[in-house]
Amino acid sequence: MPTDLDCLFQARSAAVVGATPNPDKLGHAILANILAGGFTGRVYPVNPKEDRILGLPAYPTVSSIPGDLDLVVVVVPAALVAGILREAAGKGARAGIVISGGFRESGRLDLEDELKAVVRQTGLRIVGPNCQGINYRPNHLCASWPLVTANGPMAVISQSGTVAATLAGWAVDEGFGITATVSLGNQVDVCETDLVEYFAGDPATRTIALYLEGARDGRRFVRAVRQTLPHKPIVVLKSGVTAGGQRAAASHTRSLAGRDEVFDGVCRQVGLIRAPNLEALYDYAKGSAALAHGVGPRVAVITSSGGSGILAVDEAERCGLSVPVFSPQVTAALREAHLPPNAILANPLDLTVCLAQDFERAVDVLVGCEAADYYLLIFGDPIPGATGMVQRLRERIGSRAAVSYLGGGEVEKEERLRLHAAGIPVFPTPERAIGGIRAAYLAGRGNKL
Amino acid sequence: MPTDLDCLFQARSAAVVGATPNPDKLGHAILANILAGGFTGRVYPVNPKEDRILGLPAYPTVSSIPGDLDLVVVVVPAALVAGILREAAGKGARAGIVISGGFRESGRLDLEDELKAVVRQTGLRIVGPNCQGINYRPNHLCASWPLVTANGPMAVISQSGTVAATLAGWAVDEGFGITATVSLGNQVDVCETDLVEYFAGDPATRTIALYLEGARDGRRFVRAVRQTLPHKPIVVLKSGVTAGGQRAAASHTRSLAGRDEVFDGVCRQVGLIRAPNLEALYDYAKGSAALAHGVGPRVAVITSSGGSGILAVDEAERCGLSVPVFSPQVTAALREAHLPPNAILANPLDLTVCLAQDFERAVDVLVGCEAADYYLLIFGDPIPGATGMVQRLRERIGSRAAVSYLGGGEVEKEERLRLHAAGIPVFPTPERAIGGIRAAYLAGRGNKL
Numbered sequence: 001m002p003t004d005l006d007c008l009f010q011a012r013s014a015a016v017v018g019a020t021p022n023p024d025k026l027g028h029a030i031l032a033n034i035l036a037g038g039f040t041g042r043v044y045p046v047n048p049k050e051d052r053i054l055g056l057p058a059y060p061t062v063s064s065i066p067g068d069l070d071l072v073v074v075v076v077p078a079a080l081v082a083g084i085l086r087e088a089a090g091k092g093a094r095a096g097i098v099i100s101g102g103f104r105e106s107g108r109l110d111l112e113d114e115l116k117a118v119v120r121q122t123g124l125r126i127v128g129p130n131c132q133g134i135n136y137r138p139n140h141l142c143a144s145w146p147l148v149t150a151n152g153p154m155a156v157i158s159q160s161g162t163v164a165a166t167l168a169g170w171a172v173d174e175g176f177g178i179t180a181t182v183s184l185g186n187q188v189d190v191c192e193t194d195l196v197e198y199f200a201g202d203p204a205t206r207t208i209a210l211y212l213e214g215a216r217d218g219r220r221f222v223r224a225v226r227q228t229l230p231h232k233p234i235v236v237l238k239s240g241v242t243a244g245g246q247r248a249a250a251s252h253t254r255s256l257a258g259r260d261e262v263f264d265g266v267c268r269q270v271g272l273i274r275a276p277n278l279e280a281l282y283d284y285a286k287g288s289a290a291l292a293h294g295v296g297p298r299v300a301v302i303t304s305s306g307g308s309g310i311l312a313v314d315e316a317e318r319c320g321l322s323v324p325v326f327s328p329q330v331t332a333a334l335r336e337a338h339l340p341p342n343a344i345l346a347n348p349l350d351l352t353v354c355l356a357q358d359f360e361r362a363v364d365v366l367v368g369c370e371a372a373d374y375y376l377l378i379f380g381d382p383i384p385g386a387t388g389m390v391q392r393l394r395e396r397i398g399s400r401a402a403v404s405y406l407g408g409g410e411v412e413k414e415e416r417l418r419l420h421a422a423g424i425p426v427f428p429t430p431e432r433a434i435g436g437i438r439a440a441y442l443a444g445r446g447n448k449l
Numbered sequence: 450m451p452t453d454l455d456c457l458f459q460a461r462s463a464a465v466v467g468a469t470p471n472p473d474k475l476g477h478a479i480l481a482n483i484l485a486g487g488f489t490g491r492v493y494p495v496n497p498k499e500d501r502i503l504g505l506p507a508y509p510t511v512s513s514i515p516g517d518l519d520l521v522v523v524v525v526p527a528a529l530v531a532g533i534l535r536e537a538a539g540k541g542a543r544a545g546i547v548i549s550g551g552f553r554e555s556g557r558l559d560l561e562d563e564l565k566a567v568v569r570q571t572g573l574r575i576v577g578p579n580c581q582g583i584n585y586r587p588n589h590l591c592a593s594w595p596l597v598t599a600n601g602p603m604a605v606i607s608q609s610g611t612v613a614a615t616l617a618g619w620a621v622d623e624g625f626g627i628t629a630t631v632s633l634g635n636q637v638d639v640c641e642t643d644l645v646e647y648f649a650g651d652p653a654t655r656t657i658a659l660y661l662e663g664a665r666d667g668r669r670f671v672r673a674v675r676q677t678l679p680h681k682p683i684v685v686l687k688s689g690v691t692a693g694g695q696r697a698a699a700s701h702t703r704s705l706a707g708r709d710e711v712f713d714g715v716c717r718q719v720g721l722i723r724a725p726n727l728e729a730l731y732d733y734a735k736g737s738a739a740l741a742h743g744v745g746p747r748v749a750v751i752t753s754s755g756g757s758g759i760l761a762v763d764e765a766e767r768c769g770l771s772v773p774v775f776s777p778q779v780t781a782a783l784r785e786a787h788l789p790p791n792a793i794l795a796n797p798l799d800l801t802v803c804l805a806q807d808f809e810r811a812v813d814v815l816v817g818c819e820a821a822d823y824y825l826l827i828f829g830d831p832i833p834g835a836t837g838m839v840q841r842l843r844e845r846i847g848s849r850a851a852v853s854y855l856g857g858g859e860v861e862k863e864e865r866l867r868l869h870a871a872g873i874p875v876f877p878t879p880e881r882a883i884g885g886i887r888a889a890y891l892a893g894r895g896n897k898l
Contacts, residue, residue: 101801106791146858160756162829165856166878211756239759242766247774251793252755277880278760278855279728306701307609307660310688311727317691325696342555344700352550380611406727407614409595429615431726 005190005198007094008125009136009180011071012041014143015062015093017084018075018100019045019053026099027075028054029145030133034073037135037142037149042067062087069093073133073143078102081129082114089122097143098128104186105130105252115188131185132161135168137178138204144181152177152420153206153289155199157192159184160252163211163237167282174426175417176286179204193221200228207289207443209281210236213249218266225270233288233443235273237281238263273442280435283427287436290425292399294444296373297321299437300366301348301430302359305380308406309348312376312430319438323347330369337361347371348378356385360393367397374437375401378430382411387418394424402426404433454639454647456543457574458585458629460520461490463592464511464542466533467524467549468494468502475548476524477503478594479582483522486584486591486598491516511536518542522582522592527551530578531563538571546592547577553635554579554701564637580634581610584617586627587653593630601626601869602655602738604648606641608633609701612660612686616731623875624866625735628653642670649677656738656892658730659685662698667715674719682737682892684722686730687712722891729884732876736885739874741848743893745822746770748886750797750879751811754829757855758797761825761879768887772796779818786810796820797827805834809842816846823886824850827879831860836867843873851875853882 014034018027031045031054045053048060059065062072062084072088074081078100085096103112112129119126127134133144137151144161148168154176158164161183171178179202182195192212199205208228215221225234240249241260267274273288275281299321303309313323326334326347334345339358344350349366351358359377366372375397379386386405393401403419403426405412416426427433463483467476480494480503494502497509508514511521511533521537523530527549534545552561561578568575576583582593586600593610597617603625607613610632620627628651631644641661648654657677664670674683689698690709716723722737724730748770752758762772775783775796783794788807793799798815800807808826815821824846828835835854842850852868852875854861865875876882 101791105793105801146856158756160754160829162754162856163756165830169856169858213756213759237760239756239763241763244766244772245759245763248755248759248762248772248795248797251795252759252799277764278878279881305609305611306697307607307612307662307688310662310694310697310701311686313697314688314690314694315726317693323693323697342550344554346697346700348697350701352554380609381614407595407611407618409618429727432728 005125005194008071008127008134009141009198010139011095011141013044013067013069014039014041014071014073015044015046015065015069015088016073016075017046017062019047019058021050021053026145030073030075030099030143033142033145033147036147038140040140044069062091065091071095071097073097073099075099078108078111078129082111082118085115085118085124085126086122089118089124093124095125096127097131097133098126098185099131099133101130103129112186112188119189126189127182128185129188132164132183134180134182135178136180144183148172148178148181150175150177152179154178154209154285155180155202155205156209157182157184157195158211159213160211163278166278167209170282175420187216191216193217193224196224196228196234200232206232207285208232208234209285210234211281212236212238213240213252222266222270225272229271233273233293233439235275235281235284235288235439236267237275237278273439279432283432283435284439286425287402287439288443290399290423291374291402291437291440293440295400295441297441298373299323299376299434300372301376301378302351302362303348303378303380304351304354304383305378305407306344306350308378308380308404308430309350312378312434313348315431315434319434321434321438321441326371330366330371333365333369334362337365356383356389360389363393373400374441376433376437377401377403379403379405380407382408383415384411386415387422390419390424391422399423402433402437404430454574454643457520457576457583458590458647459588460544460590462493462516462518463488463490463520463522464493464495464514464518464537465522465524466495466511468496468507470499470502475594479522479524479548479592482591482594482596485596487589489589493518511540514540520544520546522546522548524548527557527560527578531560531567534564534567534573534575535571538567538573542573544574545576546580546582547575547634548580548582550579552578561635561637568638575638576631577634578637581613581632583629583631584627585629593632597621597627597630599624599626601628603627603658603734604629604651604654605658606631606633606644607660608662609660612727615727616658619731624869636665640665642666642673645673645677645683649681655681656734657681657683658734659683660730661685661687662689662701671715671719674721678720682722682742682888684724684730684733684737684888685716686724686727722888728881732881732884733888735874736851736888737892739848739872740823740851740886740889742889744849744890746890747822748772748825748883749815749821750825750827751800751808752797752827752829753800753803753832754827754856755793755799757827757829757853757879758799761827761883762797764880764883768883770883770887770890775820779815779820782814782818783811786814805832805838809838812842822849823890825882825886826850826852828852828854829856831857832864833860835864836871839868839873840871848872851882851886853877853879
């Protein structure tokens with residue numbers, strides 16, 4: 001049932017139980033972020049000791065809230081949580097987010113069993129406990145921290161709140177943005193598979209980034225992934241690869257990581273794109289969200305930095321893409337294109353000292369000759385006018401151009417924001433750009449490189 | 450002769466030939482950066498068409514400069530360069546930097562031979578041509594672009610100007626800083642080996658980061674590296690690893706990359722720490738500059754983010770370090786340390802929701818038990834007071850603590866600057882932190898992991 005989490009993501013009213021005026025507490029941060037994030041539904045702070053919090057009337061209990069309640073966010077000691085959730089369900093709430101820790105991860109299986117009983121008996125859908133909440137931009141609902149309001153195409157589902165916050169933080173800094181982050185916590189109810197199903201059907205989400213320590217129900221997870229991948233790429237970082245990592249994962253979320261070769265085999269079989277580390281998870285999500293899928297393995301590298309071009313070639317060849325030698329026809333056409341006199345007319349095409357229009361002319365020729373499937377533009381110096389140029393190229397060639405911008409100081413930072421606003425992915429190094437291109441290529445081929 | 454490049458780095462006067470008031474030109478940027486970089490020697494713009502440039506009197510020729518001249522920086526068309534260098538040598542200059550391109554890389558071997566003749570006949574030491582200049586902070590001499598004035602422990606020697614600028618840009622953004630960047634260009638004279646020898650003897654430089662496409666004289670390079678490594682780590686990113694990369698390197702700097710297995714073997718044999726990509730070059734340089742060398746392979750991971758801790762363990766075990774299980778004695782001591790109630794007292798030590806002092810108490814216990822050789826502190830949320838805490842730890846345990854700070858928003862950015870100012874290395878992900886620690890470990894063991 002892909003839509004049964006609408007009660008969570010599309011909530012029109014939310015209570016924060018444990019809201020407080022103390023700015024050092026999570027109960028404050030979450031209420032503040034719901035308000036600052038632009039949520040347009042009703043918001044009810046619940047705290048028996050306060051009259052008003054952050055300018056809103058506070059209520060002593062969930063039951064005393066006037067009017068309807070869709071979602072309850074709980075930030076109180078573990079022993080009190082089940083009672084509050086029951087009260088919320090009694091009031092008609094259909095979803096709960098439990099931020100509070102102190103359950104299974106602290107040996108309190110009994111308290112966790114109580115939450116499971118609430119789910120069974122009331123039908124309330126619960127995220128957590130022991131989690132960092134959710135942020136869903138289409139509903140302007142940031143029931144999490146830090147505050148993130150940059151809209152983009154990436155949904156992050158994570159067994160680690162910090163991993164979700166880190167990806168979101170990068171997406172904010174770069175102007176790439178998110179549709180959602182969900183921190184899974186102990187998963188008494190809502191699990192990674194429910195969320196894959198939900199974001200598969202979410203029109204704002206173009207790619208799903210998953211951080212997993214283990215899957216609760218492997219078969220169901222694989223089934224959901226198989227159904228999603230024809231429509232939407234999924235990128236996964238799975239930890240617990242080594243013996244020590246598996247031991248640590250077992251302590252963290254009591255996940256049974258399983259043998260890594262098994263998970264890796266599943267990824268290859270079903271077409272999950274596996275990231276080797278945290279930055280790659282972000283890069284692959286970015287590339288697969290922004291670039292056309294499965295076009296082909298041939299990359300043309302056009303660069304103002306010879307050294308950076310070589311790094312791109314090395315990485316491409318290492319990861320199964322190719323940077324093919326141009327045919328004599330292509331080279332002849334490049335010779336007619338009025339490129340800078342010292343340009344090296346090969347692949348990588350090294351423009352040396354150049355302007356934005358030199359990149360444009362070069363790519364024009366290559367596109368005309370169908371010389372490549374993807375285009376990597378490397379700016380190795382400030383390139384004024386980069387955004388306009390790449391946008392024009394994109395109109396002509398579709399989403400087949402990625403940018404690596406480096407060594408560009410403040411101009412680089414500004415152009416990166418503009419390029420991301422225009423939907424063009426920018427990477428901090430040539431190697432990471434190749435990773436993003438590879439993910440887009442794999443996304444269209446069921447990961448069968 | 451390690452000191453014979455003092456004429457370049459310790460110059461007390463510099464002419465910029467091709468200086469111009471046009472802010473779009475390199476001849477402007479370099480003059481402006483020498484001035485803005487705080488150079489205290491005399492500076493002479495040379496341009497026959499101008500009276501004053503950037504507030505300084507301009508001279509029509511090098512010969513017309515009043516007084517002594519140590520260094521000449523040349524940014525004029527290639528055909529004019531040799532004549533200007535001879536004129537500068539005639540005036541007593543002992544070093545030249547040729548920014549101009551249009552030599553060997555454009556097929557003009559004849560012009561390059563002229564420069565070699567100048568070196569032979571006058572003894573002038575030349576950097577370039579076709580390069581991005583040098584920046585040497587101890588002499589406040591930024592004869593390069595972009596302007597970088599952040600002082601730190603890392604000297605960058607690079608066959609790519611962009612690679613040098615990129616590393617310097619990161620070092621500025623993070624407050625880590627540099628001692629020097631040198632862009633080698635076509636190397637008619639000064640080569641990577643000369644510079645390794647120079648920075649080996651430079652007291653401000655604690656680590657050398659090299660980007661190479663090939664070495665001009667392999668034997669001499671290996672000899673210089675062998676002499677340097679007992680005193681100072683060298684980290685190298687060598688491109689041209691794949692067949693396509695070797696082809697591209699041959700086009701870029703006419704370097705003969707050679708078989709990669711040979712270079713890799715040399716690295717292992719002599720103890721050069723090889724980086725697999727551009728970010729790793731930076732991370733390894735940072736780790737080996739800031740952390741104690743060769744302490745041992747055991748890493749204790751202390752974290753507020755369980756997931757991030759697992760990623761660190763996976764990476765450590767993949768790269769030959771260990772995150773050992775703590776002994777019952779250590780666990781018992783941790784139990785007495787008044788850590789947060791939900792903390793998981795293992796390695797990684799997951800403090801969950803915690804304060805700076807919890808990290809301090811935990812590391813105190815571990816140090817007391819000699820439970821590890823290096824300490825990785827992962828902050829998975831804003832941790833107010835992080836810098837003061839890590840500084841106190843450092844006083845107690847020496848330079849054995851690295852930090853990975855992620856998901857911390859603005860607090861993270863501020864604390865990162867403070868931590869780097871205090872000499873404590875900070876990495877953006879757990880995996881990259883492990884890379885930095887590994888580099889410091891290898892630096893003390895001759896790379897024999």
